[in-house]
Amino acid sequence: MRLGCQGVFEGKVICFRHFRRQSGYRETESTGEEMKNMFPADFMWGVSSASYQIEGAVKEGGRGESIWDRFSHIPGNIYEDENGDTAADFYHRWREDIQCMKDLGIPAFRLSLAWPRIFPEDEYRINEKGLQFYEQVLLELKKQGIAAAVTLYHWDLPQWAQDRGGWANREIIRWYSLYCLAVMQRFDGLVEKWITFNEPWVACFEGYYTGNFAPGIRDFSTALLAAHNMLCAHGEAVNQFRNRGIKGEIGITLNLSPKQPQSDREADRSAAVRKDGYANRWFLDPVFRKCYPQDMWEWYEQQGVILPQVAEGDMERIAAPVDFLGVNYYNIDSTAACENEWPLFFRQGRHTFPNTIYNWPITEWGLTQLLCRLQEEYNVKAIFVTENGLSSIDNVQQDGTVRDPARIDYLKRHIGACAEAIRLGVRLKGYFIWSFLDSFEWNTGYLHPFGLVHVDRLTGKRTVKESGYWLRDFLAS
Ligand code: FCB
Numbered sequence: 001m002r003l004g005c006q007g008v009f010e011g012k013v014i015c016f017r018h019f020r021r022q023s024g025y026r027e028t029e030s031t032g033e034e035m036k037n038m039f040p041a042d043f044m045w046g047v048s049s050a051s052y053q054i055e056g057a058v059k060e061g062g063r064g065e066s067i068w069d070r071f072s073h074i075p076g077n078i079y080e081d082e083n084g085d086t087a088a089d090f091y092h093r094w095r096e097d098i099q100c101m102k103d104l105g106i107p108a109f110r111l112s113l114a115w116p117r118i119f120p121e122d123e124y125r126i127n128e129k130g131l132q133f134y135e136q137v138l139l140e141l142k143k144q145g146i147a148a149a150v151t152l153y154h155w156d157l158p159q160w161a162q163d164r165g166g167w168a169n170r171e172i173i174r175w176y177s178l179y180c181l182a183v184m185q186r187f188d189g190l191v192e193k194w195i196t197f198n199e200p201w202v203a204c205f206e207g208y209y210t211g212n213f214a215p216g217i218r219d220f221s222t223a224l225l226a227a228h229n230m231l232c233a234h235g236e237a238v239n240q241f242r243n244r245g246i247k248g249e250i251g252i253t254l255n256l257s258p259k260q261p262q263s264d265r266e267a268d269r270s271a272a273v274r275k276d277g278y279a280n281r282w283f284l285d286p287v288f289r290k291c292y293p294q295d296m297w298e299w300y301e302q303q304g305v306i307l308p309q310v311a312e313g314d315m316e317r318i319a320a321p322v323d324f325l326g327v328n329y330y331n332i333d334s335t336a337a338c339e340n341e342w343p344l345f346f347r348q349g350r351h352t353f354p355n356t357i358y359n360w361p362i363t364e365w366g367l368t369q370l371l372c373r374l375q376e377e378y379n380v381k382a383i384f385v386t387e388n389g390l391s392s393i394d395n396v397q398q399d400g401t402v403r404d405p406a407r408i409d410y411l412k413r414h415i416g417a418c419a420e421a422i423r424l425g426v427r428l429k430g431y432f433i434w435s436f437l438d439s440f441e442w443n444t445g446y447l448h449p450f451g452l453v454h455v456d457r458l459t460g461k462r463t464v465k466e467s468g469y470w471l472r473d474f475l476a477s
Helices: 017-024 032-036 065-070 091-102 130-144 159-163 172-186 200-208 218-242 264-290 294-302 314-318 365-378 407-424 465-474
Strands: 044-050 106-113 147-151 193-200 249-255 259-261 323-326 332-338 346-348 384-389 430-434 452-456 462-464
Touching: 017 365, 032 346, 032 407, 032 465, 044 147, 044 346, 044 384, 065 159, 091 130, 091 462, 091 465, 106 193, 106 430, 130 147, 159 218, 172 218, 193 200, 193 323, 193 384, 200 218, 200 249, 200 264, 218 249, 218 264, 218 314, 249 264, 249 384, 259 264, 264 294, 264 314, 264 332, 264 346, 323 365, 323 430, 365 407, 407 430, 407 465
Parallel strands: 044 106, 044 430, 106 147, 147 193, 193 249, 249 323, 259 332, 323 384, 384 430
Antiparallel strands: 332 346, 452 462
């Protein structure tokens, strides 16, 4: 099939106006059943989660400390000094949660494994209890006919690994691959999709450059080094998966968003290209083109940033062919030039799009644009949206319901945007909502509930929100 967006991008970051003109993009007006029919029958619908955000039980089952335990217990790091000690208590309530997924007719569940549950103290000793926990969960999912998509790394690095330099120590490629090997062999046949990493940009740049996230380091060159090691570790895991003949498919999840210049000024436009290079292409190019983006490499050199040492064979390893790309999409990103923000010289731009109550722009068309670009520029074999969703203040009403119309509206818009991408010829194979449960949302603590299911902070009691029932009806249609 000819791709509707073919020739639109030509290697350039383009604004949506241009994309809309060139691609034949149509706003989706259909809803419900009609919209569902726009997806192929084998399209994978699911919900997403991550270990540290939902499990709790941080000291149970022989689990070791993670960098998020350490980081969240330092006063001032997290909104209201919250932490994931209990989170949504999935560690104890997983049966009930899987039953709820089953009742809602949800076909797939994306969860992550906590590395410190499996390797609590070093890269050698495996904690059998940690493996058993995930094995029970995966067996139950299988029994209920729910497909498992497993993220191997969703940011909860064991503290022992951080004490030895974390992602800035090249040795971590070996530690990570020992961990991957252990879990891939043990859970072989129980997992349909393996995801090596969730959002390496966030893990490396929020963790090692801005310091907003664990481990809280603030050094740009260290972040670039962490990213290089993480990309090598990704490639290593893909190779292991192939060499050992593990069942299922493997890919990586990136957080990607179109970078829109705040204005037509040349300075803003080149700032948007730089931001695209910094956050999108720095990961896409190595994985799909076996190289770092040259414009960014040169830019960093000019700015006096220390670039990572690329050893022989690194780029080949990073570019080991993946079966799919996972995309986490929430909104587009407005970018403006800024003179005093070394080394990238941009800042968050203003915009006039509708906003969520937390000031996140609602820009579903950006998802269509992004998916088209990924297929056209990177010729990605298959794409899954592995996260998309909305946070809002959701309270349980006196009648026991939780009304979240804004979330339903957001989901409809974005599912429509996926349908439009498919219509334009994109090989989009699945869509996962962030999130199944209200979760610990990193440095914002519990301020941003994204769940289809409300979790009472004191009792852990679950209440399916209206969006959860909407999804049930949508899936059943
Ligand atoms: C993404 C993370 C996920 C969740 C959402 C809201 O960046 O991957 O864990 O916190 O944001």
